[in-house]
Amino acid sequence: MKKMRGFNLVLVLLLIAALTLAGCGQKPAPAPAPAPAPAPAPEPPAAPAKSRLTMASGWVTGVYYPISGAMSRIAYEKMPNISLSVESSGASVANAKLIGTGDADLAILQNDIAYYAFHGEKMFDKPIPNIRGLFMLYPEPCQLVVRKDSGINSPADLKGKRVAVGPLGSGTEANAAQILEAYDIKFDDIKVERLTAQESADFLKDGRIDAAFFTVGIGAAVIADLATTHDIALLTVDDAHAAKLSAKYPFYSKTVIPEGVYKGVPATQTVTVLAMVAARAELHEDVMYDFVKGIFENLNDIHRAHEMGKRVTLDSALDGMPLELHPGAARYFKEKGKM
Numbered sequence: 001m002k003k004m005r006g007f008n009l010v011l012v013l014l015l016i017a018a019l020t021l022a023g024c025g026q027k028p029a030p031a032p033a034p035a036p037a038p039a040p041a042p043e044p045p046a047a048p049a050k051s052r053l054t055m056a057s058g059w060v061t062g063v064y065y066p067i068s069g070a071m072s073r074i075a076y077e078k079m080p081n082i083s084l085s086v087e088s089s090g091a092s093v094a095n096a097k098l099i100g101t102g103d104a105d106l107a108i109l110q111n112d113i114a115y116y117a118f119h120g121e122k123m124f125d126k127p128i129p130n131i132r133g134l135f136m137l138y139p140e141p142c143q144l145v146v147r148k149d150s151g152i153n154s155p156a157d158l159k160g161k162r163v164a165v166g167p168l169g170s171g172t173e174a175n176a177a178q179i180l181e182a183y184d185i186k187f188d189d190i191k192v193e194r195l196t197a198q199e200s201a202d203f204l205k206d207g208r209i210d211a212a213f214f215t216v217g218i219g220a221a222v223i224a225d226l227a228t229t230h231d232i233a234l235l236t237v238d239d240a241h242a243a244k245l246s247a248k249y250p251f252y253s254k255t256v257i258p259e260g261v262y263k264g265v266p267a268t269q270t271v272t273v274l275a276m277v278a279a280r281a282e283l284h285e286d287v288m289y290d291f292v293k294g295i296f297e298n299l300n301d302i303h304r305a306h307e308m309g310k311r312v313t314l315d316s317a318l319d320g321m322p323l324e325l326h327p328g329a330a331r332y333f334k335e336k337g338k339m
């Protein structure tokens with residue numbers, strides 16, 4: 001009997017189980033799909049083992065060229081992951097465009113031109129949105145050179161004269177136009193010559209032109225050499241015209257070219273802009289950090305390259321910067337407590 005009762009109980013339990021499954025007619029709920037594993041945050045692309053960079057500089061007889069040559073040597077000797085080849089060029093305007101097209105990675109250029117380039121103003125028919133700042137270099141005065149016996153004593157006397165307004169692609173040309181404008185002179189009122197920097201000096205020597213504009217670091221070979229063989233004068237941009245210029249174009253400030261920089265030339269007041277180094281935004285942050293750090297850890301080599309190199313200092317590295325900094329440069333200057 002005991003056995004029978006146990007058997008019945010098993011039957012009843014089986015029956016209940018069968019009824020439960022069949023009666024409900026429900027398929028067991030499928031197990032919930034496992035939640036997809038969160039995608040890992042994408043790793044930033046690693047810096048290339050070696051970056052071969054090009055730097056657009058300027059006139060061979062200017063100051064950008066020897067300064068960029070020093071940077072290239074520092075890279076060669078002290079930056080195992082960077083090589084830097086330097087190319088001469090018309091300078092600022094051409095260099096900004098080379099950054100825009102990716103034909104140059106780095107460039108030296110004037111701060112006024114860098115600003116116009118980024119915003120697509122003046123000589124730039126469209127913005128160059130990928131131009132970023134690395135650091136500032138030194139002042140670049142607008143130097144108006146004439147022969148001493150030319151009878152030209154002020155920019156106001158340039159009307160009707162043959163004037164080299166700066167090489168093709170230079171920033172100088174923009175400065176020439178703006179300075180002349182302050183004196184109510186248009187390019188149409190002069191005989192415009194577009195010569196290389198060296199040609200401008202040569203043409204001045206033999207009287208083929210009357211005046212030449214050079215926006216260039218003080219002591220540039222192109223003017224210094226000319227002054228050793230010919231009597232030259234620099235034209236003064238006086239207070240009133242300097243004020244008029246900087247009111248309209250805020251990148252200008254007054255400066256004085258000291259006596260004796262050029263043989264026989266007394267101290268002369270003019271206006272100045274600043275030279276700076278820019279880079280393509282697309283360059284890797286780590287590479288630009290290494291580059292800027294490498295330069296600022298070897299400033300002695302920059303100081304030795306040209307008198308103007310001595311103006312490059314960590315303290316003044318961001319003064320007058322018209323562009324957003326490249327993240328690699330920003331990282332370095334933050335680390336140094338400069339921003």
Ligand code: GLU
Nearest residue numbers: 058059062063064171172
């Ligand atoms: N600032 C000049 C220009 O862009 C170039 C000077 C240089 O090559 O040193 O016109």
